[in-house]
Amino acid sequence: MRTFILRRLLFAIPTLIGISIITFVIVRLAPGDPIRLFTFGSRATNEDIEALRHLYGLDQPLPIQYLDWMLKLVHGDFGQSFIYHTDAAALFIQYIPNTLQLAVVALTIQLLVGVPLGVIAALKRGTWVDGFIRVFGVAGHAVPAFWLGLVLILFFAVQLKWLPSQGILTVGKDPWDFLDRLKHMLLPAYVLSLTGIANYSRLLRTETLEVLSQDFVRTAHAKGLNERTVMFVHALRNALIPVVTALGGILAGLIGGALVIEQVFSWPGIGRFTFAAAIAKDYPVIQAGVMISALLLVVSYILRDIAYAVVDPRIGVK
Amino acid sequence: MASTATPISAVAANDTLVRPSRSLWSNAWFKLRHDRLTIAAFLTLIVLAALSASADFMATNVFQYSFERQDLLHTYEKPAMEPIAYLLGTDDIGRSAVVRLLYGGRVSLAVGFIAALVNLTIGIFIGLSAGYFRGWVDDLVTWFVTTLQSIPTLFLLLIIAAIWEPGPVQLTVVIGSLFWVGICLYVRGQTFALREREYVVAARTIGARDRRIMFNHILPNILPLIFVLAAIDIGGIILVESALSFLGLGILPPTPTWGNMLTGATGNLVRGPWLIYPPGVMIFLTVLCLYLIGDGLRDALDPRVRGHAG
Numbered sequence: 048m049r050t051f052i053l054r055r056l057l058f059a060i061p062t063l064i065g066i067s068i069i070t071f072v073i074v075r076l077a078p079g080d081p082i083r084l085f086t087f088g089s090r091a092t093n094e095d096i097e098a099l100r101h102l103y104g105l106d107q108p109l110p111i112q113y114l115d116w117m118l119k120l121v122h123g124d125f126g127q128s129f130i131y132h133t134d135a136a137a138l139f140i141q142y143i144p145n146t147l148q149l150a151v152v153a154l155t156i157q158l159l160v161g162v163p164l165g166v167i168a169a170l171k172r173g174t175w176v177d178g179f180i181r182v183f184g185v186a187g188h189a190v191p192a193f194w195l196g197l198v199l200i201l202f203f204a205v206q207l208k209w210l211p212s213q214g215i216l217t218v219g220k221d222p223w224d225f226l227d228r229l230k231h232m233l234l235p236a237y238v239l240s241l242t243g244i245a246n247y248s249r250l251l252r253t254e255t256l257e258v259l260s261q262d263f264v265r266t267a268h269a270k271g272l273n274e275r276t277v278m279f280v281h282a283l284r285n286a287l288i289p290v291v292t293a294l295g296g297i298l299a300g301l302i303g304g305a306l307v308i309e310q311v312f313s314w315p316g317i318g319r320f321t322f323a324a325a326i327a328k329d330y331p332v333i334q335a336g337v338m339i340s341a342l343l344l345v346v347s348y349i350l351r352d353i354a355y356a357v358v359d360p361r362i363g364v365k
Numbered sequence: 366m367a368s369t370a371t372p373i374s375a376v377a378a379n380d381t382l383v384r385p386s387r388s389l390w391s392n393a394w395f396k397l398r399h400d401r402l403t404i405a406a407f408l409t410l411i412v413l414a415a416l417s418a419s420a421d422f423m424a425t426n427v428f429q430y431s432f433e434r435q436d437l438l439h440t441y442e443k444p445a446m447e448p449i450a451y452l453l454g455t456d457d458i459g460r461s462a463v464v465r466l467l468y469g470g471r472v473s474l475a476v477g478f479i480a481a482l483v484n485l486t487i488g489i490f491i492g493l494s495a496g497y498f499r500g501w502v503d504d505l506v507t508w509f510v511t512t513l514q515s516i517p518t519l520f521l522l523l524i525i526a527a528i529w530e531p532g533p534v535q536l537t538v539v540i541g542s543l544f545w546v547g548i549c550l551y552v553r554g555q556t557f558a559l560r561e562r563e564y565v566v567a568a569r570t571i572g573a574r575d576r577r578i579m580f581n582h583i584l585p586n587i588l589p590l591i592f593v594l595a596a597i598d599i600g601g602i603i604l605v606e607s608a609l610s611f612l613g614l615g616i617l618p619p620t621p622t623w624g625n626m627l628t629g630a631t632g633n634l635v636r637g638p639w640l641i642y643p644p645g646v647m648i649f650l651t652v653l654c655l656y657l658i659g660d661g662l663r664d665a666l667d668p669r670v671r672g673h674a675g
Contacts, residue, residue, distance in 0.1 A: 061508055061512075062508070062511050062512050062515050065508060065509065065511075065512030065515075066512055066515055066516055069512065069513075069516065069521075070516070073521070073524060073525055073528075073529075074524070074528065077528040077529050078529065078530075185653060185656050185657060185660065186649075186653060188600075188652075188656055189600065189604075189649055189652040189653035189655075189656050190649050190652075191604055191607050191608065191645060191648045191649065191652075192608075193607075193608055193611050193627070194607075194611075194627060194641075194644075194645035194648065194649070195645075197627065197630075197631055197634070197641055197645070198641065198642070198645065200634070201634055201638055201641060205634060205635065205638070295514075299514065299517055299518075302517045302520075303517030303518055303519035303520055304519065306517070306519055306520055306523060307519065307608050307611075307612070310612060318520065321520065321524070322523060322527070322612070325523065325524045325527035325528055326527050328528055333524055333528070336520075337516060337520060337521070337524065340516070340517055340520055341515050341516045341517070344514075344515045344516070344517065345515050348515065
């Protein structure tokens with residue numbers, strides 16, 4: 048197991064290098080000059096602009112800039128923000144928990160709703176219940192999340208005034224007010240979880256049907272176990288294995304999708320902040336934002352693979 | 366002996382006993398015809414496409430209101446039958462929502478189809494190469510795919526859109542060149558399995574070149590399920606494009622898209638709440654149809670799946 052984890056960690060290194068190259072190329076090759084953008088309207092002379100360019104290392108050739116950035120990155124230094132003049136990574140520290148919070152709650156909703164739906168659909172296959180869950184699953188995929196968010200805001204916040212329309216806490220409230228947090232969390236987490244619910248219900252339906260048709264389930268039936276024991280002790284355990292595999296795509300969806308949801312609900316997370324930095328062309332902050340979100344993904348992929356190896360002993364430890 | 370047994374040739378010649386063999390496609394068509402949900406989805410999509418395609422005609426002849434016409438005396442008109450251009454109301458500068466909705470469909474559908482074409486081409490080509498050549502080609506592709514999968518794609522797309530500020534055509538190509546990972550992995554997996562089949566070995570034995578084996582022997586066997594992926598792919602791209610437009614990064618006003626109409630509606634949530642429903646419903650309907658078609662095609666084309674009942 049230990050070698051497996053170590054190997055998995057080693058495999059993450061080329062991926063991280065790839066991510067850094069893609070991020071760097073996309074951000075630094077972009078048209079437009081950030082220094083001109085920031086000094087626009089100020090009385091900065093051409094010499095001042097050149098001095099600033101030199102200060103931020105933007106006058107160096109691109110490969111040198113990349114190596115410079117990488118060297119600092121390895122030491123945990125993400126560079127200075129052009130706008131805030133502070134460490135780019137430090138700016139994100141307060142936003143990471145917010146994004147994770149939202150992702151974890153959405154993931155919980157997905158598992159708690161999606162898995163039972165899929166199992167029910169499989170048990171009732173061919174009936175209207177199955178049909179309904181199938182259509183619900185496809186619809187959950189097809190609905191534009193940001194629009195659903197808007198409609199829910201219109202209904203629950205503007206018209207009924209039951210829930211807040213944006214933010215993470217009511218201004219001036221005690222940050223540990225759990226109920227207030229929950230109220231803010233409800234709509235964005237629900238919208239964010241929708242795709243995953245659809246994914247899981249589909250996956251679980253197929254898997255449960257597959258497992259139920261296998262010999263060991265028939266044997267369990269044949270030796271006289273009741274329906275419930277067969278279902279929960281024998282079948283479900285095996286049907287749940289692919290859920291762990293699917294986690295990868297789901298997590299990517301949660302972190303990527305959060306960007307749009309954060310925007311709709313003004314949720315102060317990584318996505319929203321990176322987006323603002325992209326609009327303002329604050330290179331170091333954009334790079335830090337992409338690297339941090341990618342890092343979150345890489346770590347969750349590793350955790351998923353370890354979980355997979357634990358759940359299914361046939362795989363992994365080679 | 367001769368008197369008791371019927372000669373085989375006599376049985377075979379009896380055409381009531383010999384059913385003509387059905388190809389994959391005619392088999393699929395047979396199944397599809399009985400799948401009412403898929404047929405309904407297909408027809409709905411055709412209607413939507415026809416409405417968008419006739420946007421110019423409808424605007425001049427039916428609604429008599431161009432998509433960019435503003436009317437500051439009639440802002441926030443509630444949906445009404447009279448005049449017909451106010452069918453879905455007007456927005457904050459008196460533009461007709463229904464006319465803009467028709468034009469918006471053009472952009473969404475065009476972007477969806479073109480970007481899907483781009484990413485299918487990339488995905489199929491890279492997937493085939495990786496699966497067929499294996500070795501270092503496959504290692505390189507795997508590394509690249511893993512990397513791309515580790516960056517939330519929407520993040521990447523938004524950043525490209527925000528700092529590169531691409532035009533509609535470039536944007537379509539960018540979307541197309543970011544979302545090919547799923548297709549590539551599918552094609553790669555299938556190619557891995559197919560290249561070991563006897564018929565591929567046979568083709569190689571008689572001296573077929575790599576390119577011929579890849580495109581004439583392996584690809585046709587993967588193609589049916591690629592149609593399934595394509596339908597789902599187009600739906601996904603339409604969703605992404607609308608989200609991008611909504612964030613003000615996609616195709617910009619005055620060109621109406623369903624996404625940027627929603628941006629406008631968000632700003633007027635209190636005064637014109639009716640503006641928010643039509644574009645969203647249209648996106649939802651289009652994507653839903655595409656996904657249902659994909660589902661139906663999968664059931665019809667995949668010999669392992671027998672009907673919805675599983």
